[in-house]
Amino acid sequence: MSDQTFTQYLLDVQDAARGPQRPPGHDYAHILSAVAVSMKLTASLVSRGPLALSGASRSAGEPGTLQRGLRRLATRTLLERVAGIGRLAAVSIAGDPSIHQISAGLDARYLLLAEALHGSGGLYENQTVGLAFSILERLGGGPCGEADFMQPETRQVCAGIGLYGPSTMLVLTTGHGVDGFTLDRDVGNFVLTHPQMTIPTSSGSFAINPSEARHWPAPTKRYVDECLRGSDGPRGRDFTMRWNASAVIGAFRVLVNGGLFMAPDTGRRVGLWGMPLMHNAAPLAFLAEQAGGAATTGGERILDLVPLSLTQRIPIFFGAVEEVRRIERYVDEHARGLDEGQSYPLFHHRTLFIEP
Template sequence: MKTLDQLPDGLDPKLCDILDRLASVFVALSHRIARNGIDENLGGAAGLNTDGDAQKALDVIADEAFMGALVNTQVRHYASEEQDSVVTLNEGGAFALAIDPLDGSSNIDTNVSIGTIFGIFPAKDDPKASFLRAGRDLLASGYAIFGPQCALLLTVGDGVLKFVLDPQTGRFVSLGVIASIPPNSVEYAINSSNYRHWDDPIRAYVDDRVAGSEGPTRIDFNMRWIASLVAETHRILTRGGIFLYPGDARPGYEHGRLRYVYECAPIAFLIEQAGGSATDGQEAILDRVPDALHARTPFVFGSKNKVARVATYHDLPHEETSALFGKRGFFRV
């Protein structure tokens, strides 16, 4: 019995099989996360990954579960945030899967929503070349979010589909194509503790939102920050707004901290399919080509008009972005 039903008609059966196997792992992880602390400590330290980030036990468990589920499928190459290099799972397979097996793992023990992010490319003979390419080459992408409700958001290039896990049957039920991202949200998400490290355009953008109705926008805003990319994405797909993770002046943060291959490209594909926009602050993320498997990039996404506004701040003369908000009178939206 399939775990994931009601995929679009005409979708390649080999791709459908991969998506269904991923869904079966989502179900298993959802059950396991719900029992965290009863059977095991999923938030326990498990060393460092290839990029020097701390791993939790569930990071490793999830990575191994996905690799095991994709043996004897059409996934030829497997690139994971938890692996040093590309793993070839099935010689001759037609697809290459990029995956962040467990996004937001620092939140495991706080009971905040966490998830899995994935993107599927057509495979090339060269394992690395299968992933070092523009995000526009993606055939499908999505994420599973493990929270009060386990949901799967998926695109195969024609809108964004939403599925919800029915805990009684262990199957994902289709809720159809979601609505476009709302344009008029007054929410923005950024880690403001890094304010002193940001470039002037990002500071200016945030200053104007903090100023609210007393600043050039004449609008009061609410700030959000969950530190879980899937949770931030889920909120924006549901009610609009904008997410910003810029590069900054700290060593190792010049290009932000989010990975292009496993996180940004798959999320950007979803966001564009939902009528939003995703950039590095100025240029479309999906047009970029990463130079390394674990390459990082600044990431700004959300309602199209909000993301375009950030790019405009980068076009301002230096004296305007470094000045107090009261001297910028050019924005009213």
């Protein structure tokens, strides 16, 4: 039997949406198709790097120039592909306060949230970048405003990530598990290569930004300390710490290798702390749970949150259930003072490493 293409997958999604348990019109396959097409076009842009920019921008040679230029092109590509979809009411783009109105028709039942080029800061170093998106079912009618997007994250009907690297991948859930597709450039279609992905329950890896170690809260320091003490520490086995400054790459690693991705609350509110709830954390949490994992702020399940604004940012821990529950336990024990007096040897010095 030949591999299933994304087109065939969308037909299955559409058939399921029209089943007896779904109301008429509950169909977002056209939106997913547009996202996939925008990914193909964006993959071509990313592969060209500075060559995708105009002469003046290309010759600037600054990291921010490439980042801003390709991010704008990726966002414009996505908006152009979804324009005119009758079932899509509006789009919210990460970092853009505007609501992009698409359709005001009676069939406009859906809202799309997306970050078209996540981790674009790594483009100057030719690193993998990605996409994060989520689809919500709309509650009202007429022109859309920010209030239409302020829904419990459990109302997501679909979420996914994309990766632009050595291969272009689309990973998504429609609420029935997680499937991964790889772009076959020879035929111009995504092909199912990772069916029903599940997060491995046992893993010796975790991801966190070590440059902010001095600002980590005590439960995070405790977790990292125990992992890095390896087989001689309380965990009794060795761990590997990784960091790519990308939640999308971190999410994919968790999906294929297990472990835990952490972006804790450092207590600092300067710059871009934490993770955008609606455009990043919520779709990643949906993927994690559909793949048998979990996602939390440390104290609350992320899918239980009701956003307060389109720009709201939160701490996030997502990955294997066992590791997520461990960090939640450490947070709870710290709140109750049960970890008072505990020592974290790796943090007695200015770095993560003990001097000999």
